[in-house]
Amino acid sequence: MIDALPTLAVIGIGRISRPMVVRLRRAGHSVTVTNRTRVRALDVAAETGACVAGTPREAASSADIVIVCLTDDTAVGEVYHGPDGILAGVRPGTTVLETSTIAPQTVRTLAPLVLGRGATLLDTPVSGSVELATRGELTFLVGGPKEALDRVRPIMDVLATRVLHFGESGSGGIMKLAINSLLLSMATALAEALVLAERTGIDRAAAYDAFTQSAAAAPFVLYNRDNFVRPREAAIHMTLSLVAKDLALIDALASSVGAPMAQLDANRKLIDQAMAAGLEDRDGVSVLAELLRHNAMAQARQPGEPNRSH
Incomplete structure (x- = not known):
């Protein structure tokens, strides 16, 4: 039977x-x-x-x-x-x-x-x-x-x-927050590296493809290609508002156990800036690169600042 x-x-x-x-x-x-x-x-x-x-x-x-x-x-x-x-x-x-x-x-x-x-x-x-x-x-x-x-x-x-x-109960959730902490740090680093390459004149898609063919080619980097290269066209994986929610959970967990999270603090400043800019419904990782591009252009336009735009 x-x-x-x-x-x-x-x-x-x-x-x-x-x-x-x-x-x-x-x-x-x-x-x-x-x-x-x-x-x-x-x-x-x-x-x-x-x-x-x-x-x-x-x-x-x-x-x-x-x-x-x-x-x-x-x-x-x-x-x-x-x-x-x-x-x-x-x-x-x-x-x-x-x-x-x-x-x-x-x-x-x-x-x-x-x-x-x-x-x-x-x-x-x-x-x-x-x-x-x-x-x-x-x-x-x-x-x-x-x-x-x-x-x-x-x-x-x-x-x-x-x-x-x-x-025991709760340990799965702890590991999810630990993994998300790592992934969100990767997202910030990925956004910074991509904008760095772009600001020197390297094509965005070519730069990202180089990431995917280097030691940096983690699964996270591979499956986020479309979001970073074509951010206005690609499907959203996770909204910025959910990223911010997870960061708050990670921060609370770290505080409760006394774990130092210097990288989290740096990431949160950028996330908070993106949220303040009204980007909460955009893709939560690739939007960071867009924010950095905007910040770079704004800095280049400031009087007395060297123009790094290309």
């Missing part, structure tokens, strides 16, 4: 979770989706044949595995609590995969509440781009009980090529 595939609910339809739904449906899973902006849920349902639930409670009550993918801690809190929240609907034996990039303490607060409903919460933020999500090549960063992780590995294997377990 063949065991039935687990039923799934995906709560929050965004840039990463939408291709997750597509892959899960192609793998034959029954998937129920819900989103605060209902049209997003209806859109992915029309494409994939997923069911649409009116509330997180309804979605969670139908699923063996619940995948939550939301913007921030506030959104997560609203979706779990209240008469229409996940906690009101989740069934005993269900596993909740919390993939949102949020404070580790938020996950640690939610885990016993989910356990009180007879279910299990794993913090499972993902690392990777929209393209990697589409190809099922994400990386899951997991905190929580190992036995619960073992139960949901077949689902994760549909979505990811790597599943890394770091220990």
Whole structure:
């Protein structure tokens, strides 16, 4: 006798979770989706044949595995609590995969509440781009009980090529923030290096291609080429407002454990300047290069300053 595939609910339809739904449906899973902006849920349902639930409670009550993918801690809190929240609907034996990039303490607060409903919460933020999500090549960063992780590995294997377990609840979120800290530092350095090359007269695309064929050719550099070379045309990977949100989470975590973050402080000054310039809805990494170009041109126009424009 063949065991039935687990039923799934995906709560929050965004840039990463939408291709997750597509892959899960192609793998034959029954998937129920819900989103605060209902049209997003209806859109992915029309494409994939997923069911649409009116509330997180309804979605969670139908699923063996619940995948939550939301913007921030506030959104997560609203979706779990209240008469229409996940906690009101989740069934005993269900596993909740919390993939949102949020404070580790938020996950640690939610885990016993989910356990009180007879279910299990794993913090499972993902690392990777929209393209990697589409190809099922994400990386899951997991905190929580190992036995619960073992139960949901077949689902994760549909979505990811790597599943890394770091220990107790919250440790997956800590690693996501550590990785994002590194990536955002790379984004700033990449923007500076590209603008440096451009200011000397080197073609933007040629300079970027040199990065991709050098020791600097990390996956992050490779998949962000279009965003840096054609920033007005390429698809947004992550908005600047989400970058700023993650930087605040990283800063709070570093302060709580006394970790020095000199690079974070430098990055945050540039991010804050970009936010103040009203760029919060632009791509959060390539927009830094645009800001640096603007700053260089403004400096070149100042009286008494040497003109470095080309």
